[in-house]
Amino acid sequence: xxxxxxxxxxxxxxxxxxxxxxxxxxxxxxxxxxxxxxxxxxxxxxxxxxxxxxxxxxxxxxxxxxxxxxxxxxxxxxxxxxxxxxxxxxxxxxxxxxxxxxxxxxxxxxxxxxxxxxxxxxxxxxxxxxxxxxxxxxxxxxxxxxxxxxxxxxxxxxxxxxxxxxxxxxxxxxxxxxxxxxxxxxxxxxxxxxxxxxxxxxxxxxxxxxxxxxxxxxxxxxxxxxxxxxxxxxxxxxxxxxxxxxxxxxxxxxxxxxxxxxxxxxxxxxxxxxxxxxxxxxxxxxxxxxxx
Numbered sequence: 373x374x375x376x377x378x379x380x381x382x383x384x385x386x387x388x389x390x391x392x393x394x395x396x397x398x399x400x401x402x403x404x405x406x407x408x409x410x411x412x413x414x415x416x417x418x419x420x421x422x423x424x425x426x427x428x429x430x431x432x433x434x435x436x437x438x439x440x441x442x443x444x445x446x447x448x449x450x451x452x453x454x455x456x457x458x459x460x461x462x463x464x465x466x467x468x469x470x471x472x473x474x475x476x477x478x479x480x481x482x483x484x485x486x487x488x489x490x491x492x493x494x495x496x497x498x499x500x501x502x503x504x505x506x507x508x509x510x511x512x513x514x515x516x517x518x519x520x521x522x523x524x525x526x527x528x529x530x531x532x533x534x535x536x537x538x539x540x541x542x543x544x545x546x547x548x549x550x551x552x553x554x555x556x557x558x559x560x561x562x563x564x565x566x567x568x569x570x571x572x573x574x575x576x577x578x579x580x581x582x583x584x585x586x587x588x589x590x591x592x593x594x595x596x597x598x599x600x601x602x603x604x605x606x607x608x609x610x611x612x613x614x615x616x617x618x619x620x621x622x623x624x625x626x627x628x629x630x631x632x633x634x635x636x637x638x639x640x641x642x643x644x645x646x647x648x649x650x651x652x653x654x655x656x657x658x659x660x661x662x663x664x
Contacts, residue, residue, distance in 0.1 A: 373420045373455055381429035388442040388650040393461050394449045395421035400521040402595035403548050406448050409587035420455055427464040434472040442652045443469055446479030466491040475500035477649040481522045483531050493538045502649045503535045506545040509554045510562040517599050532570040543574040543645055548582040555619035564632045574639030580625040581618035
């Protein structure tokens with residue numbers, strides 16, 4: 373872990389802004405796209421770069437905005453890694469978002485987010501909060517292999533339940549799905565049935581597959597050799613050096629996802645989920661109060 377003073381914290385994406393308080397990750401997920409060389413890391417991925425002045429930058433940036441909007445975080449680097457327990461930079465940024473009446477869409481795989489459920493609830497009452505969780509693998513043993521440095525899927529479902537109790541809307545990312553590993557009907561249906569049970573607002577999937585780029589591919593294949601002997605060769609034979617690696621079962625699994633979501637009133641098209649997460653209606657807070 374090393375500390376830097378960043379020049380900026382917010383990046384505009386249409387109607388909302390994104391921010392990354394940290395760069396790198398300690399979760400160790402074998403498929404992580406953020407390892408890709410296109411992101412131009414100048415330090416080892418596990419040597420977390422901490423933007424120590426993130427709260428001050430965020431406060432100054434939000435004070436200068438005339439129009440309130442959603443602030444997204446967690447797309448590139450999980451805001452609730454191990455270092456957040458002591459640094460509390462994510463919590464400080466949430467306090468600033470609340471103070472300035474902005475909304476937040478926060479993505480994580482960690483149950484450490486429960487530490488800040490008080491702030492998330494307040495943001496949801498005053499503006500809007502959407503909590504996003506990634507769920508790829510229902511089997512605990514397989515989850516420990518694919519996502520070794522973070523709590524398992526069962527625990528993440530408990531986090532979603534707690535958010536539901538507070539009236540905080542949730543969205544689940546069912547991605548990536550790894551061909552020949554977790555691309556089974558049993559796995560996907562188990563995850564989706566739990567999404568129904570805990571009342572998620574939307575489910576995001578990008579075609580039931582995996583993407584691999586330079587930097588990410590090497591790390592992934594090394595993990596395959598360690599945990600799934602012979603699987604790397606199967607991938608190379610099936611996909612060569614492709615960027616997109618759709619599951620051979622993709623059509624069936626996408627149909628299953630769409631059917632379960634439609635039957636239960638859950639958003640399933642990525643564009644609908646992103647529109648929901650990124651929009652901050654002017655009257656959201658009033659509606660939320662009456663809905664709770």
